[in-house]
Amino acid sequence: MPATTHSAIMALATIALSSHLTAASAQAPTPPRMIPHFEVDPSWPTLPGKWVWGQVSSVSIDSEGHAWILQRPSTVRNDQKAMAAPPVLEFDEAGNFIQGWGGPGPGYDWPETEHGIYADPKGFIWIGGNGRTDNHLLKFTKDGKFVMQIGHKGQSKGNKDTQNVNQAADTFVYTPTNELFVADGYGNRRVIVFDADTGAFKRMWGAFGNEPLDNVPAEPKVAEGDRIPAKEQTGPGPLQFVRPVHAVRVSNDGLVYVSDRGGKRVQVFTLDGKFVMQRFIDRYCEAPHCGNGQTVASTAFSADPEQQFLYVASRSPARVWILDRKTLEPLDSFGRNGVAPGEFYVMHHMNVDSKGNLYVTEVQDGKRIQKFVFKGLASAPTH
Numbered sequence: 001m002p003a004t005t006h007s008a009i010m011a012l013a014t015i016a017l018s019s020h021l022t023a024a025s026a027q028a029p030t031p032p033r034m035i036p037h038f039e040v041d042p043s044w045p046t047l048p049g050k051w052v053w054g055q056v057s058s059v060s061i062d063s064e065g066h067a068w069i070l071q072r073p074s075t076v077r078n079d080q081k082a083m084a085a086p087p088v089l090e091f092d093e094a095g096n097f098i099q100g101w102g103g104p105g106p107g108y109d110w111p112e113t114e115h116g117i118y119a120d121p122k123g124f125i126w127i128g129g130n131g132r133t134d135n136h137l138l139k140f141t142k143d144g145k146f147v148m149q150i151g152h153k154g155q156s157k158g159n160k161d162t163q164n165v166n167q168a169a170d171t172f173v174y175t176p177t178n179e180l181f182v183a184d185g186y187g188n189r190r191v192i193v194f195d196a197d198t199g200a201f202k203r204m205w206g207a208f209g210n211e212p213l214d215n216v217p218a219e220p221k222v223a224e225g226d227r228i229p230a231k232e233q234t235g236p237g238p239l240q241f242v243r244p245v246h247a248v249r250v251s252n253d254g255l256v257y258v259s260d261r262g263g264k265r266v267q268v269f270t271l272d273g274k275f276v277m278q279r280f281i282d283r284y285c286e287a288p289h290c291g292n293g294q295t296v297a298s299t300a301f302s303a304d305p306e307q308q309f310l311y312v313a314s315r316s317p318a319r320v321w322i323l324d325r326k327t328l329e330p331l332d333s334f335g336r337n338g339v340a341p342g343e344f345y346v347m348h349h350m351n352v353d354s355k356g357n358l359y360v361t362e363v364q365d366g367k368r369i370q371k372f373v374f375k376g377l378a379s380a381p382t383h
Contacts, residue, residue: 032379035322035331036302036309038358038372042341045069045095045369051085052076055363058170058349062119062142065093065353069361069369070117070127073103087114088125088144093353095371101144102127108138108146109153116183116247116349120173120196130167130186130244137168137182150180150199159188159212162201170247170298170349174254177271181256183248188212189241191248191258191273205273207241207260216240233283237263247298247349251307251325257299259312264295266312266328279328282317291316298349301325303356303374311350311358318344320360332380341370 045067047053054075060068069091073084086100104110111129118126124147127138136151151164158166166187173180173196180196184204190212192204206212216238242262249257255276256269264283268276287293295314302309302325310325318337323330335344345366351359356374 033331034377035380036356037375037378038334039375040342041095041371041373043095044371045091046097047085047089048097050083051100052080052083053367054084055367056348056361056369057115057363058117059351059359059361059369060117060119061351061353061359062123063121065355066098066119067091067093067353067359067369068117068119068125070114072114072363074113075367088117088127090142093355099143105146108149109136110138111136115185116168116170118171118173121175122173122196126171126173126180128165128168128171128182128185130169132167134167135164135187137165137171137180148199150194156187158214159190159204159206160214162192162204165192167244169244170259172248172250174250174271176254179271181248181250183245183258185246186244189216189243189245191245191256191269203273205269207239207263207267208236209269209273209275210239213240233280237265237278237280246296249299249301251301252305253307257310259296259298261294261296261315266296266299266310266323268328277328279323279330281312281321282314285314285316287316291318297347300350300352300358303352303354311352313347313350313360315347318347320344320347320350320358339366342372344370 054072056071058070069089076084087102089100090098111134112131113129115130116128123142125140133154135156136149139148140146156164156166165184167185168182169185170183171180178196180194182192184190184192190204190206193202241260244261246261247259254271258267265278265280267278282295285293285295294316297313297315300311301307307325310323312321319333319335321333339345345362346364348361348363358372361369
């Protein structure tokens with residue numbers, strides 16, 4: 001066979017083989033996305049029998065895997081007031097009670113209404129409130145010894161005030177910079193940052209990195225006929241946070257995730273407050289057809305080092321969304337409105353332990369905390 005003919009045949013064979021491989025690759029199914037799956041533990045935790053729960057406002061997990069829970073004794077039924085548990089409760093991983101403390105004491109102003117709790121990496125416990133005069137944050141040791149107060153009761157001067165907060169909802173300490181990030185919150189419309197040791201003011205910002213304002217024009221009311229659950233609003237949303245700014249978390253790679261509950265969105269920033277991106281969550285949700293019309297109550301990161309997933313508590317729709325943390329792409333959700341184990345009744349704050357277990361608190365008549373045990377990764381459902 002002439003060499004040129006052999007070369008031509010080999011070239012045609014190579015092209016045919018290449019075409020076959022390309023076609024096979026095109027037909028090969030895309031591997032399914034693996035996402036976290038959970039199973040509720042209805043027996044967790046065990047509250048001593050002499051006590052009853054009030055509204056369970058917040059939860060944080062410390063370096064030992066212990067859950068620090070903040071609840072509201074003032075919300076216990078009148079006929080059970082004598083049985084109200086202390087506001088601060090510590091439980092181990094198995095749900096066994098360790099200790100309880102909190103309430104008014106010398107040298108500090110206990111909040112009118114307990115709201116957020118955070119166990120920081122150095123072993124301190126931070127507490128904030130959203131009562132009318134709760135313009136301060138408190139720092140304690142784990143055994144309840146008072147350490148520091150940032151701000152003063154009833155002294156807030158608004159969003160430009162660098163000395164006081166105004167009904168702050170949540171705190172988070174970012175270890176590499178030793179900074180306390182605050183979702184400030186119910187009275188203000190901002191994230192404010194303090195030095196975690198001294199309480200010195202560092203910086204602050206509002207939605208999209210804008211200057212947070214006190215006097216914000218009211219959002220136009222939605223016409224009754226437009227409050228159809230299937231109708232999704234469009235556009236970037238308000239240029240200011242819509243109170244309450246309900247939670248703040250900082251990822252391992254230094255991104256700040258803010259829960260704009262009234263704005264129905266998660267906004268992401270750099271550590272210095274530069275806007276990165278946002279994602280609306282259940283934006284269709286409008287009162288009165290969808291609870292109080294608020295969604296993003298809290299976020300939490302998955303426990304893997306890359307924190308691949310962002311969990312978002314959607315308050316009125318009563319479900320937890322699982323998002324790709326880097327892109328904010330929604331992957332799945334679970335939960336529904338109700339009081340049975342695994343259902344949600346007025347979700348509030350949530351957190352994750354080092355094993356990936358998810359903890360969710362409930363207020364109003366919910367009055368409980370639920371633990372969702374991480375069962376590993378499984379294929380995302382196809383819709």
